[in-house]
Amino acid sequence: MTHTFPHNFLWGAATASYQIEGAWDADGKGESIWDRFSHTPGKIEDNSTGDVACDHYRRWREDVALMRRLGLKAYRFSTSWPRVLPCGRGRLEPRGLDFYDHLVDALCAANIEPFLTLYHWDLPQALQDEGGWTNRDVCHAFADYAALMVKRLGDRVRYWTTFNEPAVAAFDGNLMGEHAPGIQDPRVAYQVAHNLMVAHGLAVQAVRAARPDVDAGIVLNLWTSDPASDSPADLAAAELAWQRGEALFLDAVFKGYYPSAVYDLLGGAMPEIRSGDMALITQELDYVGVNFYSRNLVGAEGNVNPVPGAEYTEMGWEVCAPALRRLLNRINRDYRLPPIYITENGAAFKDEVSADGKIHDPRRLDYLKNHFIQTRLAMQDGVDVRGYFVWSLLDNFEWGHGYSKRFGIVRVNYETQERVVKDSGEWYARVIAANAVEEGQP
Numbered sequence: 001m002t003h004t005f006p007h008n009f010l011w012g013a014a015t016a017s018y019q020i021e022g023a024w025d026a027d028g029k030g031e032s033i034w035d036r037f038s039h040t041p042g043k044i045e046d047n048s049t050g051d052v053a054c055d056h057y058r059r060w061r062e063d064v065a066l067m068r069r070l071g072l073k074a075y076r077f078s079t080s081w082p083r084v085l086p087c088g089r090g091r092l093e094p095r096g097l098d099f100y101d102h103l104v105d106a107l108c109a110a111n112i113e114p115f116l117t118l119y120h121w122d123l124p125q126a127l128q129d130e131g132g133w134t135n136r137d138v139c140h141a142f143a144d145y146a147a148l149m150v151k152r153l154g155d156r157v158r159y160w161t162t163f164n165e166p167a168v169a170a171f172d173g174n175l176m177g178e179h180a181p182g183i184q185d186p187r188v189a190y191q192v193a194h195n196l197m198v199a200h201g202l203a204v205q206a207v208r209a210a211r212p213d214v215d216a217g218i219v220l221n222l223w224t225s226d227p228a229s230d231s232p233a234d235l236a237a238a239e240l241a242w243q244r245g246e247a248l249f250l251d252a253v254f255k256g257y258y259p260s261a262v263y264d265l266l267g268g269a270m271p272e273i274r275s276g277d278m279a280l281i282t283q284e285l286d287y288v289g290v291n292f293y294s295r296n297l298v299g300a301e302g303n304v305n306p307v308p309g310a311e312y313t314e315m316g317w318e319v320c321a322p323a324l325r326r327l328l329n330r331i332n333r334d335y336r337l338p339p340i341y342i343t344e345n346g347a348a349f350k351d352e353v354s355a356d357g358k359i360h361d362p363r364r365l366d367y368l369k370n371h372f373i374q375t376r377l378a379m380q381d382g383v384d385v386r387g388y389f390v391w392s393l394l395d396n397f398e399w400g401h402g403y404s405k406r407f408g409i410v411r412v413n414y415e416t417q418e419r420v421v422k423d424s425g426e427w428y429a430r431v432i433a434a435n436a437v438e439e440g441q442p
């Protein structure tokens, strides 16, 4: 069976600045919290850093050529705040801004729609030294940075995402301490979560003030919480997990309040919410990005893990494509949403280079195929999905895991920086060309 997509469906791939650029201190770039974190011994699984990563800062021409060869219609990337404003505010680094300017020109020349994210976690260290996202001044600095970028690139970049996955930035970074800045403090984490929302609202206003004709959105990571059984206790546990995790951000952005489950959880430890904040947070958006990887199977006694008989990726995430269709239908039912883009979806598996020099990665190919199909089915259910970005274009620095997890549809040899398109990438190019996915054999 063939699943054909609407003719203007935006097929793309995604990356993030710190994960691919390298050149961590080149051309006047300031230090980011991820530079500081990865340079701290013991923080990254394989003791690696993003100092070089995919050397994209120097190889971007080659990478745009690769995107063109794959036939990508769009490219989602993030800009590094400290590359442009080394201290987060004040002195501008023109070489940093020129880098993104040239990249955007090259994308436009290749007919690839640039889909820009302003914050994919690399906060200028100078701002962290002022308290990071717990400091409201940082929210205003972010809005100023957003305005600066839109003024320079908004004539060519239509899609402006404020934040990538505020949940991960707040909680992995400030509650679990597994991401930069490596803090483990619930009070800090929830204040950061709220202030990221405030910064989102301020940045949307700043983007629109700078250029009313561009589109503004946010990218959220959403996992479904599926009940382990139909028992009332399991159903309640699953719903509570959804309310505390996903609904926390969805409600704030699309309804202008936090779920009561969050108040119940935090009690007197709620973050400081100033009057007017919730109205600021719930700005009209032009799109919402959904990053989807997996689901949780939740029971009253805790999560079911591993799920018997299920397939897992190298991240330890269950492969469960039907959960994506359920997720899209649920958010479509619960919220008045703007058009949706799947802004990340993909899988880390152990890749091997075969004797023929190729990377046969049937599991990644199947993963993508099944998620494309479930998305198409959700669209037929009535969900307005406009595009899809595979995570990731390139193997890259996977945060706390370093280079040990490969998500790319293109392999990167980190010794030579050679890029080789994997089977999944060649297959994806055929999907894009046909604008359709074949169920069954590739």
Ligand code: FCB
Binding pocket: 016, 019, 164, 165, 168, 221, 291, 344, 391, 398, 399, 407
């Ligand atoms: C998401 C991140 C992205 C990448 C994938 C695997 O949470 O946005 O940078 O790490 O997970």
